[in-house]
Amino acid sequence: MKQLFVFIRKEFFHVFRDRRTLLIMFGLPVVQIVLFGFALTSEVKNITLTVIDNSRDVNTQQLIRKIKSSSYFVVNESSIDYNDIEDAFKKGKAKCALIFPAGFGNDLQHGGTAQLQIIADGSDPNTAKTVVNYITAITTAYQQEISPAQQLPYTIIPETRMLYNEEGNGSLNFIPGVMALVLMIVCTALTSVSVVREKELGTMEILLVSPFKPLMVLVAKAIPYLILSLANFILILVLAVFVLDVGIKGSILLLFMESMLFIITCLSFGLMISNTTNSQQTALLLSMMGMMIPTMIFTGFMFPIENMPLVFRIISDIIPSRWYFLIIKSVMLKGLGFEYVWKETLVLLGMTVALLFIALKNFKTRLS
Amino acid sequence: MEEKVIVCKDLTKRFGDFYAVNKISFEVDKGEIFGFLGANGAGKTTAMRILCGLSHPTSGEAMVAGFDVYKQAEEIKKNIGYMSQKFSLYENLTVLENIEFFGGVYGVPYAEIRRRSDNLVQQLGLTAEAKKLVGALPLGWKQKLAFSVAIFHQPRIVFLDEPTGGVDPVTRRQFWDMIYEAAASGITIFVTTHYMDEAEYCNRITIMVDGKVEALDSPANLKAQFKADNMDEVFYRLARGAKRSGD
Known part of the structure; x- marks a missing residue:
């Protein structure tokens, strides 16, 4: 011993x-x-987002403001040509691009349907997917906000809870x-x-x-x-x-x-x-x-x-x-x-x- | 009749078809300095390991300090000291800590360790270095310290496996003075070496060739027997016939 x-x-x-x-x-x-x-961390934050706004109306401005106010994006509004987007991706200046076509607001208010384009850097698939999800979510939220009167016949609202980790730590x-x-x-x-x-x-x-x-x-x-x-x-x-x-x-x-x-x-x-x-x-x-x-x-x-x-x-x-x-x-x-x-x-x-x-x-x- | 501390009879160690040690027999007296010579691969280290209980013999008999190597290895271990060819103290322990550790492992009581280690450090002239890490000492001092640690628990026999490899001639001389001193105090010394001048210092020597004992006598008698001027010549005559070489 x-x-x-x-x-x-x-x-x-x-x-x-x-x-x-x-x-x-x-x-x-x-x-x-x-x-x-x-x-x-697997969370995606501070993504550089290039916005090309060819419409410049109330709706596009509101939507861009919403995106800016989330902490996920660093929005770059400098108007670049559509053809230069790929160049920006190659140089690493952008991870994602959001393009509003001309007449976005007009189409939305009068036609009821408008389109926008999201381009993400697919060489990093996880980030790209996350980014697209973020923008889609923001867009959906905005859509519900501007059409409160319009009642869909059925609505399913998922209430999610993260058990054992409510804050998503x-x-x-x-x-x-x-x-x-x-x-x-x-x-x-x-x-x-x-x-x-x-x-x-x-x-x-x-x-x-x-x-x-x-x-x-x-x-x-x-x-x-x-x-x-x-x-x-x-x-x-x-x-x-x-x-x-x-x-x-x-x-x-x-x-x-x-x-x-x-x-x-x-x-x-x-x-x-x-x-x-x-x-x-x-x-x-x-x-x-x-x-x-x-x-x-x-x-x-x-x-x-x-x-x-x-x-x-x-x-x-x-x-x-x-x-x-x-x-x-x-x-x-x-x-x-x-x-x-x-x-x-x-x-x-x-x-x-x-x-x-x-x-x-x-x-x-x-x-x- | 003198007390025999090591008795070997037809001791053999076989690895497959290879006889590392082939039927060796010899006896070592108490307080004797017994030299064990042989070229690399002759079987010296294997024989020594058997006697230390590190390796089981294939056949034959051996008694060390009165105990049987087959059945009483634990008893043998308590009665022997061992110093290997590699430097074998802990470099990142101090001189005193090394002494305390090995003393403790051999079950020397703590108060006794303190008393003896103070004496030892003084004898070695290491008082100033007692609390320094062993790694910082020159090689010669390390070897002397390693020997002192090997006999610290006052064993009956100490086995030294090429203890002076890489040490300068002056330190080697001092090292042998320490060996003589230990032998005089009754400790039997069993030493393997490559240096023929060291062989001359031994009371008796054994020369192993290809796993067998080819000669066993005092250096003077061996020289006379082979009509040689020095041990170098004796060794050369016996070892040049060896078929095995390398370790």
């Missing part, structure tokens, strides 16, 4: 004296939270994702590197010759990273609540326990990697390929899993972080209790036991 304590203390010395490790460990969550919170979905990602980087990558480093330096040989039990080497390696990961988990939660306004609806204790389980999953994976490689680079590369990239792609926090072909959906099922992501989302955002996440927890637990078993079984207590 005393030997274990001595070993753990040594591991902490390693971590706190290595600036790079510290930077990865505590810089990464902050950077990720800030990046995902502020830079990588884009940060909600990625917080659990970032948590999975950061815990994995810290646990898997740093743990595997720290074991393999001893092999590279030759100190592993010395440890194996010593009476220190080889399995205890793994335990001693894992405990500091377990503690640091929990500190990290708390840091992310604090950032989420105070910087990104994401409330924690469920039990913090449950969150903590589930995260602990996931941390152990990651540690086991890290130990498994360190058993099979002999260089720090390989270990790092393996943990990146084996855990980070699948987490980015297959947990569903960046790309919806529902849209993936069956093969990829099956692959996503064997990625531990996907289950953790589901659990955290349910507990943190929906406020659900353990009775709703026990299945996911069981899957994660099964994976952890399997990984840990493989890791311990393959740990070489002797040198070939």
Whole structure:
């Protein structure tokens, strides 16, 4: 027991004296939270819109004013020729163009039907679709406004509600994702590197010759990273609540326990990697390929899993972080209790036991 | 009769068809400096690893510090020290922290660690550097420190695997002074080396060729036996017939 304590203390010395490790460990969550919170939002804002108004009547002016007053567009009214639109797109001066034909207001008031043209930059399909939707919505709203007297025989008004996220806070979905990602980087990558480093330096040989039990080497390696990961988990939660306004609806204790389980999953994976490689680079590369990239792609926090072909959906099922992501989302955002996440927890637990078993079984207590 | 701390009989280690160590037998007395020579790939390191409990022999018998390498590896580990060819202290730990760590791993009581490490640091002339990171020390000092750490828990035998590789002649000389001192205090030294001048410092030496022990005697007797002026010549005569080379 005393030997274990001595070993753990040594591991902490390693971590706190290595600036790079510290930077990865505590810089990464902050950077990720800030990046995902502020830079990588899927909302489209500040679109440069070129308006060509060939009609210049009351209706076009009203409509343009409406578009301007929304925060989505930066309207450029400088009258350019219709033929120069493409040029503006090519130069990147416009993301979208709105063209009113001559006699727009006249057609609307006397003919009852008027046309306008929206041209969007299709090389960026997501933005283009969003932009077209925005303008269509504004146009529809305007249309209803100017024809209140006209009653349609039937009207269906959809009342929409975004459950668990009424304000449409884009940060909600990625917080659990970032948590999975950061815990994995810290646990898997740093743990595997720290074991393999001893092999590279030759100190592993010395440890194996010593009476220190080889399995205890793994335990001693894992405990500091377990503690640091929990500190990290708390840091992310604090950032989420105070910087990104994401409330924690469920039990913090449950969150903590589930995260602990996931941390152990990651540690086991890290130990498994360190058993099979002999260089720090390989270990790092393996943990990146084996855990980070699948987490980015297959947990569903960046790309919806529902849209993936069956093969990829099956692959996503064997990625531990996907289950953790589901659990955290349910507990943190929906406020659900353990009775709703026990299945996911069981899957994660099964994976952890399997990984840990493989890791311990393959740990070489002797040198070939 | 003197106490035998290492006894090997027909010790063999086979990897598939390859006999890394082929039926070697020898005995080492308490307090002896026992040199283990051989070209690269001759099987020195493998033999040493078996004796340290790092590797299981395929057949044969071996007792280290009175314990059986097959069944009592844990007991052996408590009674030996080990220093590998790679520098094997932690560079981002201080001198004292390294001593405390390895002392702790070997179960030396804390008060004892404090007392002995103070003495050790003084003996090595590292008082000013005690709280500096080991990575900042010159190589020669590191090697001397590594040796002191290997015998810190006062083992009965210490295994040194090419301990003076890359060290300058003056430091090597000092290093051997430390080895003599340790041997005088009753610690048995089992050392592999490439340097023939170091072979002369040993009480007895073994020369391994292709996994077998080809010669075992004191340096003086070996020179007489092979009618050679120095150990270089003895070694060359035996090793040039080797079929294996490279590690």
